[in-house]
Amino acid sequence: MSSLSFASLFALRSRLIARQTVRSFTTRSALFNAAKPTYKTAASLEEVNGSETLIGQGAKEGTFPTDLEQATGLERLELLAKLQGVELFDTKPLDSSRIGTIADPILVESYDDYRYVGCTGSPADSHAVEWLKPTVDQVARCWECGSVYKINPVGVPQDDHHH
Known part of the structure; x- marks a missing residue:
């Protein structure tokens, strides 16, 4: 060959x-x-x-x-x-100096009607990342530390049929 x-x-x-x-x-x-x-x-x-x-x-x-x-x-x-030196998406960490409560949740800004949030506890990194999905209609509570997160809608489009 x-x-x-x-x-x-x-x-x-x-x-x-x-x-x-x-x-x-x-x-x-x-x-x-x-x-x-x-x-x-x-x-x-x-x-x-x-x-x-x-x-x-x-x-x-x-x-x-x-x-x-x-x-x-x-x-x-x-x-x-x-x-061009512009950060298009907000990737800053959320406030981890306190635990969010039902009366005073940690607000998460979102252009959609939901957002995925990774909670690491308060102070930061006090537990493994727990992924949560607060929506406009419902808050999300971390199973590990009990911190509550709520969506703060900023320009949620009406009738946005993107799915």
């Missing part, structure tokens, strides 16, 4: 796979004649104009894509913000 280089084995494999996945003429014709997207991919926060501008353009042929080239949606928006 002759010894083949890795590159020649890869090329041979690619040709065999290509033979197995031959498309019909009509499918290939439809793919070839498909309209190209008319949007411009946003390269900065100022250029973002709807979700279609948050689709990454992908890598150039023969290269691996960078995070920014392949990121889409909220991930791309977050990366564009970080490039």
Whole structure:
């Protein structure tokens, strides 16, 4: 048996796979004649104009894509913000100097009608992380320390059917 280089084995494999996945003429014709997207991919926060501008353009042929080239949606928006020194999402820790109570819960701001909260107790890191899900209608209480968390809605969209 002759010894083949890795590159020649890869090329041979690619040709065999290509033979197995031959498309019909009509499918290939439809793919070839498909309209190209008319949007411009946003390269900065100022250029973002709807979700279609948050689709990454992908890598150039023969290269691996960078995070920014392949990121889409909220991930791309977050990366564009970080490039400009803006922190898009609130990732600051919650108040752990006290235990929240029913009368005085720890408020968690949210643009949605719920949020996941990781409680580590008071003082911070006094117990393992307990994940809670307070909603607009119901507070959440930590099973470990008893701290209560409540959603403080900030601009919850009405009739947002994103599911």
